[in-house]
Amino acid sequence: MTVGMVFLLWSMNVFIKAVGLVNSSCSGAAAVCGNVTIPYPFRIEPGCYIDDSFAIDCKNTTLGSPKPFLRRLNLEVLDISLEGTLRVNYPMSWWCPKSGTKNETKSAANVNLASSPFFFSKSRNIFIAMGCGNMALFRSGTDGTIGGCMSVCENTIQTNNSSCNGIDCCKTTIPLDLNVFTAGVTGKFGNFKSAKDCNYGSLVDQKWFEENLTNHFEVKKMSQVPVVLNWEINETLSSLVMETNSSHSTCRPANGSSLLGNMSTTFTCTCDSGFEGNPYLLDGCQDIDECTNLELCNFYNLRYHCVNVPGQYYCDPVLDQKSRNKIIIIGISTGIGLLFMFIGGWWSYKVVKKRKNIKRKEKFFKRNGGLLLQQQLSSSEVIVEKTTKLFSSKDLEKATDNFNVNRILGQGGQGTVYKGMLIDGKIVAVKKSKVIDEGKLEEFINEVVILSQINHRNVVKLLGCCLETEVPLLLYEFIPNGTLSQYLYEQNEEFPATWNMRLRIATEVAGALFYLHSAASTPIYHRDIKTTNILLDDKYRAKVADFGTSRSIAVDQTHLTTVVQGTFGYLDPEYFQSSQFTEKSDVYSFGVVLVELLTGEKVISSTSTKECRSLATYFIHSMEENNLFDIIDARVMKDAKQEEIIAVANLAKMCLNIKGKKRPTMKKVAMQLEAVQTLQKTPNVQQNHEVFEYARTEMYKQWDAVSTSTMSGVDSGVGSSSGSCPLLSF
Numbered sequence: 001m002t003v004g005m006v007f008l009l010w011s012m013n014v015f016i017k018a019v020g021l022v023n024s025s026c027s028g029a030a031a032v033c034g035n036v037t038i039p040y041p042f043r044i045e046p047g048c049y050i051d052d053s054f055a056i057d058c059k060n061t062t063l064g065s066p067k068p069f070l071r072r073l074n075l076e077v078l079d080i081s082l083e084g085t086l087r088v089n090y091p092m093s094w095w096c097p098k099s100g101t102k103n104e105t106k107s108a109a110n111v112n113l114a115s116s117p118f119f120f121s122k123s124r125n126i127f128i129a130m131g132c133g134n135m136a137l138f139r140s141g142t143d144g145t146i147g148g149c150m151s152v153c154e155n156t157i158q159t160n161n162s163s164c165n166g167i168d169c170c171k172t173t174i175p176l177d178l179n180v181f182t183a184g185v186t187g188k189f190g191n192f193k194s195a196k197d198c199n200y201g202s203l204v205d206q207k208w209f210e211e212n213l214t215n216h217f218e219v220k221k222m223s224q225v226p227v228v229l230n231w232e233i234n235e236t237l238s239s240l241v242m243e244t245n246s247s248h249s250t251c252r253p254a255n256g257s258s259l260l261g262n263m264s265t266t267f268t269c270t271c272d273s274g275f276e277g278n279p280y281l282l283d284g285c286q287d288i289d290e291c292t293n294l295e296l297c298n299f300y301n302l303r304y305h306c307v308n309v310p311g312q313y314y315c316d317p318v319l320d321q322k323s324r325n326k327i328i329i330i331g332i333s334t335g336i337g338l339l340f341m342f343i344g345g346w347w348s349y350k351v352v353k354k355r356k357n358i359k360r361k362e363k364f365f366k367r368n369g370g371l372l373l374q375q376q377l378s379s380s381e382v383i384v385e386k387t388t389k390l391f392s393s394k395d396l397e398k399a400t401d402n403f404n405v406n407r408i409l410g411q412g413g414q415g416t417v418y419k420g421m422l423i424d425g426k427i428v429a430v431k432k433s434k435v436i437d438e439g440k441l442e443e444f445i446n447e448v449v450i451l452s453q454i455n456h457r458n459v460v461k462l463l464g465c466c467l468e469t470e471v472p473l474l475l476y477e478f479i480p481n482g483t484l485s486q487y488l489y490e491q492n493e494e495f496p497a498t499w500n501m502r503l504r505i506a507t508e509v510a511g512a513l514f515y516l517h518s519a520a521s522t523p524i525y526h527r528d529i530k531t532t533n534i535l536l537d538d539k540y541r542a543k544v545a546d547f548g549t550s551r552s553i554a555v556d557q558t559h560l561t562t563v564v565q566g567t568f569g570y571l572d573p574e575y576f577q578s579s580q581f582t583e584k585s586d587v588y589s590f591g592v593v594l595v596e597l598l599t600g601e602k603v604i605s606s607t608s609t610k611e612c613r614s615l616a617t618y619f620i621h622s623m624e625e626n627n628l629f630d631i632i633d634a635r636v637m638k639d640a641k642q643e644e645i646i647a648v649a650n651l652a653k654m655c656l657n658i659k660g661k662k663r664p665t666m667k668k669v670a671m672q673l674e675a676v677q678t679l680q681k682t683p684n685v686q687q688n689h690e691v692f693e694y695a696r697t698e699m700y701k702q703w704d705a706v707s708t709s710t711m712s713g714v715d716s717g718v719g720s721s722s723g724s725c726p727l728l729s730f
Contacts, residue, residue: 030278033058033068041233041280042080044068050237050280053116073111073118078226082278084254084268085121087205090227092219093183095134096198113179117231117266120178124228126206128164128171129185130219131199136170138183138201146181147172164209164216174203203227232266233280248272248287248311249279274311287311361393361468389464389475396420396466396473400430415471419478428463431474448474450524450547458512460535460545479545480538484593485531487540488600495540499639500680502597503648507677508542509534510670513590516544517583517666525581529589530570530603531596569603569614574660584660587669591655595619598649600633616656623653647676 031038031045033056041050049055055071068077070088078087090111113119129136129149137148149170164171174181183201200219205226209216219225232254251269271277271285278284290296290313291306297315298304305316399420400407407418415433422428451462451474466473481487484505488497495501509529516524526533528546535543570592572585592603595615603615622631628649629637636645651672657663664672 031056034066036068036077036079038068038077039080039082039278039280040284041237042086050233051117053118054231073113073116075111076224082280083270084230084232085124085228086118086231087226087228089224090203091224092200092202092222093185094198094200095131095185110180110182113229116179117233118179118229120174120181120203121228121230122174122176122178124206125174125203126171126209127174127183127201128169128204128209128216128219129199129201130169130217131185132168134199134201135186136183136199136201137186138174138181138203140175140178140181146175146178169216171209232268235265235267237267248275248285251279272311364469365467391464391466391473391475393466393469393473395422396430396469396475398423399428403430403432427478427480429476429478431476433472433474453522454516454524456512456515458508458542458544459515460543476545479535479543481536481540483532484534484536484542487536488531488596489602497600497635499636499644501540502636503640503644503673503677503680505534505536505540505542506594506597506648507670507673509544509593510590510666510673512542512544513586514666514670517586523583525583526586526589527581528567528570529586529593530567531593534593567603569616572660573658582660583666584663587655587663587666588660590666590669591652591663592616594648594652594655598633598636598645598652599631600635601631619649620653620656623649644676644679647672647679 030040031043031048033044038044038056040048042054042056043049044056044058053070053072056068056077057071058066058068060066069075070077073088075088075090078089080086093110127136127138127147127149129151131151132153133151135148135150137145140146149172151166151168151170154167163169181203185199185201198220202225204219205228208226209219213219233251249269249271251267254266254268269279271279274288274290275285276288277286287308287310289308291308294306296313297306299315307314307316397403399422400418403418407420409417409419409429411417415431418430418432420428420430448462448465451460455461460479461477463475463477465475513526513529516526524547526544526547529544533544533546535545537543570589572581572588574588575581575585592615595601596603599615599619601615601618619631622628628646629642632645632649651664651669654662654664655669
């Protein structure tokens with residue numbers, strides 16, 4: 001009960017001291033003693049300090065100016081900092097040899113800080129020893145020696161030496177949390193000639209000793225030197241400070257260990273950022289008016305209005321007219337500069353991009369055979385239509401909506417055809433070739449060169465090409481009504497495949513081939529005549545297309561010797577055996593087309609027999625068996641006269657002669673088809689004997705069955721259902 005009352009009275013006493021400043025005259029400005037300001041928690045008046053350890057006595061001196069002393073430690077206070085330090089005058093330890101005796105050590109009385117809130121600052125103090133040939137040691141309580149230094153002597157004592165470098169003076173650091181020490185100086189290494197050679201040792205304020213002291217050896221004349229102490233408050237006092245203080249200060253655990261007896265933690269208090277003053281007083285931390293610094297809101301020599309708020313400030317963009325004008329000028333100048341930078345950067349980017357595109361297009365142009373095309377077109381043997389144009393990749397991308405899949409008209413072995421529209425509104429077909437290797441490059445260039453020479457109403461016209469893309473592009477006139485194959489084998493109720501239309505188409509194709517073989521500047525062999533390569537325009541006029549495998553020959557040449565290429569079912573058997581392609585090879589392929597027009601059957605079809613036969617073989621066999629009208633398309637039988645059917649059938653049979661020399665030329669074929677058309681219009685005219693003559697031809701000898709697997713370069717053909725069908729069989 002008694003112990004509890006004592007503790008309660010002690011706590012109340014502490015609390016009263018902590019809050020005494022609120023209700024007494026202690027709450028005024030900091031006290032002053034002599035030239036030293038005494039801030040709270042230190043004070044002079046009774047009850048105004050936070051604890052007895054912080055009590056200050058202001059003593060009068062013989063010099064007339066009062067000096068402050070720590071009451072409990074009786075140490076003169078030189079200055080106090082609220083950051084947790086104070087400087088005091090501390091006594092020097094000294095040693096003087098006695099005449100006729102061995103060296104002896106003496107020390108001044110050291111102050112014990114163990115029971116106070118103070119301890120020696122490690123960062124601000126050093127231990128020094130002054131004198132010739134001495135060993136200076138300092139000890140801490142019962143811990144024994146904890147540090148020291150040693151100096152040497154010169155022949156002549158340099159009392160005017162201003163540095164402490166180990167000659168007549170030495171120094172060393174002190175340990176952390178030092179609160180008591182004993183200094184000892186032992187003269188063991190010098191030769192002392194008189195009793196006046198005394199040695200000294202003590203802690204000392206490092207900054208004062210090294211920066212403010214003109215001559216280090218002046219310390220010998222002093223009985224006291226400045227020493228820096230750290231101070232802290234205990235946990236109980238810090239709680240009381242925070243309870244009575246404003247929210248603008250913070251007490252945090254100190255960095256050092258507790259030196260306050262039984263208290264486990266010590267604290268230091270600071271004002272928050274943006275505030276200054278005494279954090280230990282009620283409302284002691286006041287807001288800093290940053291706006292007193294006129295440079296804070298001065299940007300680019302424009303002065304904004306500085307607005308101070310608790311703990312911080314901001315710059316109000318409220319400007320006078322002069323400042324506004326400056327901002328406008330700076331803004332305009334900056335904008336113009338940025339604009340020029342942007343334009344320069346954009347122009348540089350465009351130049352670099354243009355150069356890259358040019359190099360890229362040049363690379364593609366060379367890779368796609370541009371040089372070969374130039375060589376072919378510049379040849380004196382080639383006459384190129386002036387309407388053929390070189391298009392840019394940008395033009396064709398725009399025309400085909402970046403080659404949209406919805407624009408695809410068809411796909412084949414050599415590429416994909418897209419529908420496009422040029423800037424002038426003209427509808428075109430753009431053929432995007434597949435990635436071609438060097439082996440197929442010549443075929444592509446060959447198609448460009450051949451089509452550039454042709455100017456015939458029944459041949460698809462080449463409008464231009466583009467070689468600056470990754471794959472070559474060809475631009476043709478747009479043919480809207482698909483292929484002859486589609487027209488024959490797909491239902492078309494609006495424009496049915498009547499006999500008149502079939503005969504007209506056959507006549508137009510024959511005329512185009514006659515032009516290629518005889519009327520062109522250089523004879524051209526198509527080499528792939530079939531119904532899928534015959535297009536129909538808006539009036540269902542025939543247009544021969546796809547010249548990828550075509551070849552030009554000299555006028556005096558009779559044939560080409562090449563690797564066998566073509567489509568199964570249309571391929572000339574003689575060419576297949578000899579690899580020599582002549583104009584009569586195109587005649588054979590056209591004969592197959594005539595048979596398709598007559599019968600409406602695909603080039604490879606299953607007949608009533610179990611054996612798979614080619615259409616050409618089946619047609620010849622039916623004629624020789626006098627079964628011609630059994631295989632003729634019902635539509636043709638309905639529309640055509642028998643004489644017309646017989647005439648065209650005999651013409652087809654002549655075209656399909658196994659021997660090329662016995663086949664008619666395309667000129668003769670075209671003339672006979674035109675004659676049949678004439679007979680349609682003038683039925684009473686005596687019919688041409690050559691048209692109605694049933695030419696007796698020698699029986700076709702059965703060809704050896706040839707497997708398509710051995711046919712190098714032969715296409716499987718439209719309608720082929722078996723790879724093992726013989727080319728011709730009877």
